Amino acid sequence: MEAAQPAAVVAAVAAVAEMETQQQALTQQWAQQLERAAYDVALAQARYEQVDPQLRLVAAALEQAWEAALQAQAHLEQEWAQVQAAHRHTLSAEEVALVQQMAADLPALWAAESTSLADRKRLLRTLIADVTLDSTQEAGVTHIAVRWQTGAVTRLTATRPRHGHPPTRSCWRASASWRQRAMRIRPLPPRSTAKGWSAVGT
Structure with a gap:
């Protein structure tokens, strides 16, 4: 078991880095969607403000499109807030240290009741x-x-x-x-x- 200790720490640090990378990719994806929604709102607003008020039917349609864009933006922002609540953004320094400590104590991690057979197999493939x-x-x-x-x-x-x-x-x-x-x-x-x-x- 001692032979695997350094590799386990490296694997733990790599896992933390992978989590950070995935979180950054998720944040970037949502940022692009929110940016697009804001653009749609600005475009719909500009079209409505530029229409001739005498063209009532056209103005009403553009106003509805503006309101729809605002609702879509608000819905997207609400979804993003839920995603943020469900996913940790980054691990604190204390949490990273805890992960490394667990990896450095492989016998306890291996024998833990919470470690499933599938977890042990993945651990072996890593080490x-x-x-x-x-x-x-x-x-x-x-x-x-x-x-x-x-x-x-x-x-x-x-x-x-x-x-x-x-x-x-x-x-x-x-x-x-x-x-x-x-x-x-x-x-x-x-x-x-x-x-x-x-x-x-x-």
Whole structure:
């Protein structure tokens, strides 16, 4: 788990930056819509004020168009206010520090009841660079090397069922839970991949 700590902090900071980017894009989108609505109001008002008052029917139609533009603008401004209330604009310095603190304490985050299985899978995809399997070193045993984004490597072993024999329960557990065990075992220093290993992307 220690191997993933620096990468987790980087991922947390990247997530905060992504939130900021999305918020900026949303604000820009709404700003363009509000600007367009204000332009429509100004245009409708100018047309109404320039019409000959003697052309009553035309003046009435232009006045209605002006009122409609004003109503559309007011409705859009109300929607934007609701969007602003539903979305946080930016994270405060205290909140950014809290995110980094949570990322630095991965064991607690991983074990938290609020962390779902899908969350754990996304966390692993963020922290793991690749996984390498080697079945050539020892008969019936697969050696697993998990390379983290930090460059550290966690090494595991899993027993393979013999030819003609069904997998044992322990074998199924080993193959199904190597990711979970990878998060618990202290990694060895990084080293080059042995010849004959085949890379398996996560």
